Amino acid sequence: xxxxxxxxxxxxxKNTRLxxxxxxxxxxxxxxxxxxxxxxxxxxxxxxxKESAVFLATYLDHSIKITSxxxxxxxxxxxxPDSIQLLANFFKDYQHYFCNKVTTASFQSFTPLVIxxxxxxxxxxxxxxxxxxxxxxxQVESIKNMIMDKIEVKKFLSKCITIDDLPLHILKLHQFKNxxxxxxxxxxxxxxxxxxLFLSKxxxxxxxxxxxxxxxxxxxxxxxxxxxxxxxxxxxxNDLGVRGTFLAREINLSKHSIIxxxxxxxxxxxxxxxxxxxxxxxxxxxxxxNNLLLEYLSQKKNKLFKLGLQHLDIPFEICxxxxxxxxxxxxxxxxxxxxxxxxxxxxILRYSPYCDINYSSDLYHFQRISLLGELLNTLRHExxxxxxGLKLTADLLIEDSSSxxxxxxxxxxxxxxxxxxxxxxxxxxxxxxxxTLIDLNLYKLLKETLVLTKSETRGIEKEIVFSNSLSKExxxxxxxxxxxxxxxxxxxxxxAQAIRLSTPALANQKITITVTNQYLDTQSFLxxxxxxxxxxxxxxxxxxxxxxxxxxxxxxxxxGLSICNYLTTKLGGKIFFSNNIPLPGATFSIELPMNDLNxxx
Amino acid sequence: xNILLVEDELLLQxxxxxxxxxxxxxxxxxxxxxxxxxxxxxxxxxxxVCDLMLQDISGFNVIEEAKKKYTLLEISNLFIxxxxxxxxxxxxxxxxxxxxxISKPFEDINHTLSLFIEGGLNxx
Numbered sequence: 001x002x003x004x005x006x007x008x009x010x011x012x013x014k015n016t017r018l019x020x021x022x023x024x025x026x027x028x029x030x031x032x033x034x035x036x037x038x039x040x041x042x043x044x045x046x047x048x049x050k051e052s053a054v055f056l057a058t059y060l061d062h063s064i065k066i067t068s069x070x071x072x073x074x075x076x077x078x079x080x081p082d083s084i085q086l087l088a089n090f091f092k093d094y095q096h097y098f099c100n101k102v103t104t105a106s107f108q109s110f111t112p113l114v115i116x117x118x119x120x121x122x123x124x125x126x127x128x129x130x131x132x133x134x135x136x137x138x139q140v141e142s143i144k145n146m147i148m149d150k151i152e153v154k155k156f157l158s159k160c161i162t163i164d165d166l167p168l169h170i171l172k173l174h175q176f177k178n179x180x181x182x183x184x185x186x187x188x189x190x191x192x193x194x195x196x197l198f199l200s201k202x203x204x205x206x207x208x209x210x211x212x213x214x215x216x217x218x219x220x221x222x223x224x225x226x227x228x229x230x231x232x233x234x235x236x237x238n239d240l241g242v243r244g245t246f247l248a249r250e251i252n253l254s255k256h257s258i259i260x261x262x263x264x265x266x267x268x269x270x271x272x273x274x275x276x277x278x279x280x281x282x283x284x285x286x287x288x289x290n291n292l293l294l295e296y297l298s299q300k301k302n303k304l305f306k307l308g309l310q311h312l313d314i315p316f317e318i319c320x321x322x323x324x325x326x327x328x329x330x331x332x333x334x335x336x337x338x339x340x341x342x343x344x345x346x347x348i349l350r351y352s353p354y355c356d357i358n359y360s361s362d363l364y365h366f367q368r369i370s371l372l373g374e375l376l377n378t379l380r381h382e383x384x385x386x387x388x389g390l391k392l393t394a395d396l397l398i399e400d401s402s403s404x405x406x407x408x409x410x411x412x413x414x415x416x417x418x419x420x421x422x423x424x425x426x427x428x429x430x431x432x433x434x435x436t437l438i439d440l441n442l443y444k445l446l447k448e449t450l451v452l453t454k455s456e457t458r459g460i461e462k463e464i465v466f467s468n469s470l471s472k473e474x475x476x477x478x479x480x481x482x483x484x485x486x487x488x489x490x491x492x493x494x495x496a497q498a499i500r501l502s503t504p505a506l507a508n509q510k511i512t513i514t515v516t517n518q519y520l521d522t523q524s525f526l527x528x529x530x531x532x533x534x535x536x537x538x539x540x541x542x543x544x545x546x547x548x549x550x551x552x553x554x555x556x557x558x559x560g561l562s563i564c565n566y567l568t569t570k571l572g573g574k575i576f577f578s579n580n581i582p583l584p585g586a587t588f589s590i591e592l593p594m595n596d597l598n599x600x601x
Numbered sequence: 602x603n604i605l606l607v608e609d610e611l612l613l614q615x616x617x618x619x620x621x622x623x624x625x626x627x628x629x630x631x632x633x634x635x636x637x638x639x640x641x642x643x644x645x646x647x648x649x650v651c652d653l654m655l656q657d658i659s660g661f662n663v664i665e666e667a668k669k670k671y672t673l674l675e676i677s678n679l680f681i682x683x684x685x686x687x688x689x690x691x692x693x694x695x696x697x698x699x700x701x702x703i704s705k706p707f708e709d710i711n712h713t714l715s716l717f718i719e720g721g722l723n724x725x
Binding site: 311368381385386388389390391392393395396421 | 608611612615616617619620684685706707710
């Protein structure tokens, strides 16, 4: 019997079909004979365009070349010795016919190639001959119909502009005219859900999501199948909308896995022809599908990217090569450039931090500040514990010790441990965002704040002055200690740094904190001022001194005074400053409204 | 009075041991949470004072292991938690065991010591 593993057989089978196809439905009496002969000739050459097959035969020392169009040809030439004789006879008989019809084909010198394995091949040819003779005309026609030529493929592919259209176009193919449903499952690799496009003829497209686990289950079953022909007993899944038997095929693309299912929704299995056609159409759409999906992905990516750019906290502009700004996330109207333009062209991304100075935020600085807060918190916890142990041990040893000298030293250790703890606690309080108002002794708060500035103000004289009507011991206000301390802290640090920058001789330098009570109409105000003997404020800075990131210091963040401004506003007060003309230095003050609610004493 | 003190800050551990012994308690100490679990399962203590942030495991892990031996009611009376991180989450979690939580540094050392010895029931 036929050796089906021989690859050549399959080729010849295709070949025979081609022959029939070529001959078409010509009712000429020569048809049967010609068919027989051509099936024996089996000599096919492929033209350069690979779109047509060329049949060659010799007649009267000429070779006859007959061209047949078919896109699927991929055959090697084979010629059998006895077919030459047959052909010769045929041409002799039908010389007349050929003279009229085929002589338009080219004639050229030709030396027939004889294949040695004539015996085996002859056997196959006989089989094929038998098959062909069995073929009826309508079958020939249906085969013809099932084959997509290049133009048809092109037409089909050009119709598919989006993926959503694909099921409709598949069902519209005349080869699938009896098919009722088409479903396409698309899984973008890495996603947890796959997309399902389901179309029933005459209805609208239904899109839905299915779980990737379900998708993979279906995918595996389809992949394992050789015929790609299924019925519900093999593959019953709620996510598949088909009924009865159906054809399904999986496609693996670079970024997607796809399953295509078509069904007539009945229980008759697809014919072999339909199966073959299905495979062919899948082959044809694979490429276009990949392009469609990748395009879709890049559109999605661009959309997200653009959205991300527009909402980015850092203001920036994109310029083209002529330094013309065409995209800026600070502007409402952006010029009409597509995203691809931005990516494709060599545009310059320009960072523009000051396009709106009042609201611009420098992420880097704020990150640093919030990091500092976190760091302080960690430090507090990590240092508190050992300090507590140290203090406790020192206290214990004092009791055990008999030497006064030891006791004194141990006492110092204990006191200093306590001081360290206090500093840490105060520092972390500064960074705690407490919204609560508490009654506090202002003098005590100012003194504690001064302790915190000790390293910066070292060597500089400091004084806290309360106006006559106010008592240092008893004057209490209701306010937010964290905010107030931070404002005063920043003032003092600024003063100290300004003094240090201007002179190395600190002996005559002084920072004075003054607290006074003022009345304006019926309203009472508390004014806290920090006065220094430094160089004062430069004229050009006066305008923008509270703006963030304006700094005179090399290591400064430029945030200190802008934070002070912000916190003073939160306390309901006002902030102001002046140079101490004619004296040197500057004074920074805050004015807080005092009323019965926040004034205790 | 048998007290197990689990604290990895050595100076603190030493001082507390000394102070508690002065008050007449027998104190066993460890820096390791795992060792604490071993000790509490094999010996009997009237009080277990346990730091939360230990080098190996958390104080809450120690309490979890103690469930093998004690009922929840016993645990709430037996354990006192010490911590330098008295955040709300920590307090809430301690509450599920019904244990007292002492913040470090102690506000009043004598009060804390008597609490360790007399138990947390009368403590607000």
